[in-house]
Amino acid sequence: RERQHQLEMQQLIETFPLFAKVDEHSQEELLLLFRPKSALPGERVMRKGDRGDGMYFLSSGAVEVRLPGGAVRLEPGAFFGEMALLSGGRRTADVIAIDFCQFLVLERRDFNMFTARHPALRAAVSEMARERSQMNALN
Ligand code: CMP
Structure with missing residues (x-):
């Protein structure tokens, strides 16, 4: 079981290299904080x-992030929804599932x-977030 768990963690870090920035204990904590969520093709994930x-x-x-200048497609390993959390403001774009999707959600608090x-x-x-808003300002 321990081995199985280690494999799971390893996979998670491979998919989301961002998590390599925190220690092992905190990676475990993240696994407990994540809320699984799914979406169907065509479903709006963020408004x-x-x-x-x-x-x-x-x-x-x-998923597709729908921006005035066109749509940006995000693939497994990507994250989104960070901008409104960091700014304390509102969602900057619609995000639409374009396939059957599975997400791990880290709630605001x-x-x-x-x-x-x-x-x-x-x-x-x-x-x-900074790179994305810079890119959006240009389009
Ligand atoms: P947020 O504004 O919370 O909700 C919409 C999300 O779309 C936003 O956070 C980003 O995560 C994402 N997003 C916005 N602009 C871009 C972009 N240019 N490329 C990729 N993702 C983006």
Whole structure:
């Protein structure tokens, strides 16, 4: 069982390299905080203008972020929904499932609690948010 668990953790880190930034104990904690969620093709996962309820990690399937300049496709290993959590503002785009999707969701209060204790993780997520908003400002 222990071995099985280690394999699971290893897979998770392979899919989401971001998690390599935290120690093993905290990776275990993350596994407990994540809420599994799924979506059907065509389902809206996030609505522009809504309050941010959580950050989503895409473990299988694909989503499209619908932006004025066009759609951006995200694949397994990607995360989204970080921008509204970091800014305390609203969702900046609609996100639509374009396949059967499975997500791991870190709810807002867990995101705040966890990233407060892991500055390197928070910095990496912030950097991605910064790149995305910069990209959106150009389109
Ligand atoms: P948030 O604004 O909370 O909700 C919509 C999400 O879409 C946003 O967080 C980002 O995670 C994601 N997103 C916005 N712009 C882009 C982009 N240019 N490329 C990829 N993802 C984006």
